[in-house]
Amino acid sequence: MAEGVRCPVARTAELVGGKWTLLILRDLCAGERRFSELLRSLDGISPKTLADRLRLLERNGVVQRTERRGVPGHVAYSLTLLGEGFQPVIASLRAYGERWLT
16 A cells, blocks of 8 residues: 555544544534534534534535524534535444444
8 A cells, every 4th residue: 555545444534533523414414504503412512622523524625614694693514515425424323323222
């Protein structure tokens, strides 16, 4: 294997391996969410951790941040095309959990 080239599983695990990352993706698979909606859905996550994870996903092209103008204005997050590629992964994890961990 060439230097610097790593297993695709290892690269993907590095991207989504944080404690909350897969759960953020799970929520975004259902559609666009505001920061406050994600915070309520992810019981136990701190606002700082959520913001950090969303920034990391945005930097890696998985999540898109959109500022909505209006009164009051707000920020919404959604999956990019790259992020939508995680939908079958999330569905597989859900199916595994339902079959083997209930």
